Amino acid sequence: MSDILKQKLWGIITRNSSGTEAEWLLQKSTSSPLELMTAFVAAPRFLAKKIIHTSEEERFGLSSEIAGFSVEGWSLVRLGRVWLLTQLDSSDRNEYVKNIETLFDTAEMNELVALYSALPVLSYPDQWLFKATDAVRSNMGFVFDAIALHNPYPEQYFSELAWNQLVLKTIFNDKPIHFIEGLDNRSNEKLAVTLSDFAHERWAAGRTVPAQVWRLVGKFMNNALLADMQHLFQSANENDRKAAALACKEANLASANYLLAKYTDLEKSVRSGEITWASLEP
C-alpha cells in the first residue's frame, strides 16, 4: 500500500486522539512483529472508546487512494488497529502472511472487524480472499458487516459466485445493500435471476423483500422478472410500486416500457428523476 495512505490514516488518528495515545501507537509501530501484534490485541487498553468522524477532505483523501475506502464511523481502536497493521513489516511474504493469519486465528469479534476492515490496505491482497469469503459465512453480524458494507475489497477481488453470495446474504440478513461498495459495477444477470427466486420464496412465506433490492435487476429484465414487476406494481406498499417503475425504466426491454406506461404518474416521477433508488434507501 502507498505511504500516502498510511500518512493520511495517521493524520486522522492524530486529530482524534490524545498525545499519549498517539505516542503509544507510534512506539508500538516500530517494535518487533510480535510486540506490534500484541499491541493490536491490547489496543482497547490504551485507546479511548471513541467514534471517528472524518471531514469531507479526509474522506476524499482516502477514497482517492483506494476507491470506496472509508473510516467514517469507526472506533478509534479499530482505526488504530488497522493503522498498526499497515506498519507491520511485509518484506518477507511468508513471515507477514503467517503473522496476519495468527491474528485472524486468535481474534475476538472486534479484532475480526478490524482485520476485515484492513483487507483493502494489507499487502498481498489476493492472499486474503478465502478469509474474506469466510467473513461472509459468519453469523456474527459485526464481522459480516465489516466485509460486506463500506468495504471495497469484495468488489475488487471476489469472484462472481462469491460476490453474489455476499449480496444475497446481505439481503437475507435484512441489511441495507446500498452500503455495499461496487453494487452497480458488479451487478450481473445470475444475481438478478437468483433474486427473483429469493423474492418468490419470501412471498410464499408471507414475507416481504426490501424495495431497493430491485435496483439489481433493471439491466437484466426478462419475461420472468417482468412478471415480478407486475406483481410489485400491484403491491399495497408504495415503495414496491416505485421500485418496479425504476427497474422498468432501466430495462432494455420493450415490454417493460409498455408496462411502465400503464402507470402514468409513476412513469413521470421516475423519468423526471423525482424518484430515484436513493429515495428507497432505508
Add this chain to the structure above:
Amino acid sequence: MCLNHNDTSPNPSHFEDSEEVNTTPAHRDIEWKDYKDLIKGMRFFDPHIHMVSRTTDDYQAMHQAGIVALIEPAFWVGQPRTGLSSFKDYYSSLVGWERFRSAQFGIKHYCTMGLNSREANNEPLAEQVMEILPLYVYKEGVVGVGEIGFDDQTPAEEKYYRLQLELAKDAKLPVQIHTPHRDKKKGTERSMAIALEHGIDPSWVIVDHNNEETVKSVLDQGFWAAFTIYPFTKMGNERMVKVVEQYGPERIMVNSAADWGISDPLAIPKTAALMKMRGISDETIRLVTYQNAIDAFGKSGQIDVSDFESGFSIDQTEKFQGNSILRGGQQPAPTKDSLVIQ
C-alpha cells in the same frame, strides 16, 4: 456423559465427588411466579457461568430475571482436549461467538482466560497452551486469568498455576481460583499461600467455590470469597443465606457456575429472592449478587458499567450503525406460549 434420569444421586459435573453430606435441607428450588415480585427491579451480575453449555432458553430466562452481565471462565469441557487447536477454538469462542450470542439476548458477556487444572496435567499440551495464552489474556473484555488452581493437587498443576499467576501479574489482571472438590480445605489454603508467595495482592484474587469450612480463612486473609450455588454438590441457597447472615456482604459474591451438569443459570436471582424472604437488606443483596463482582473483576479495567447498568440492548432488533444484528429470519424473543411458529 450418560445421565440416568431415574437416578437421584448427585449430578455429574465439574463439581463431582463432593464429600459433603446434606443433613438439613441445604437448597430449595423456587418457581419464577413465586419469586419474580421479590426481585423486581434488581440487577444481577453472574461472575461464573459457562454459557457455551447453555441454551437460548437459558439466556432468555436470565435476561428476564434481571441478569445484565456475566463472566464465563475458561474451563475444561467435560473430556480432555487432544490438541492445541481445540484450546484455540475454545478460547476464541469465548471472545467471539459466545460474546455475540449473549449480546443478542441483552446480556453483556465477559470472560476469564486460563489453562484449567485438570488439563494442566497433560504437560506437553499445557506447554503449548501457555505459549498462546498471552494472545488471549490481553483481549478486550477479558477480566481475569481463570479459572485456575488445583484439582488433584499434582506437581504439574502447581507448575502451571504458578506460571499463570505470573501471567496475571504481567497483564495486570485479577485471578479467579478454582478450588478443588476433594481435599478442598487444604487445596484452598495452598492456592492462597502460593498466590501470596508470588506477591499478588489478595484483593486481586477471587477464591471460588467456597463453603462454610473455607470462607473464614479466605476473608481473613483479604481475598474475595465466591460461592457457587450448585444444587446437590455445592452450596445450596439456604446455606448461602446463612453464610451472608453470619459474615455480612463484604468481599462475598454469589455465582451459578452453571455448565453442562444439572445446574441452574438462575441461581443468583433465586438466591436473591431467598435472601429477601429471610429479611436480608436490599443493599446486602445488591453487594453479593452484583456490585462485589464488578468491584473485584473491574480491577482489570475491562468493565464499563455504563455498558449494562441501565439495561444492555434489550431490544434485539436494535440497530447498530443502521444494521440489525439479528440473523435474517430470526424472531426477536419468540413467545413460548404461542402455538403458532411464524
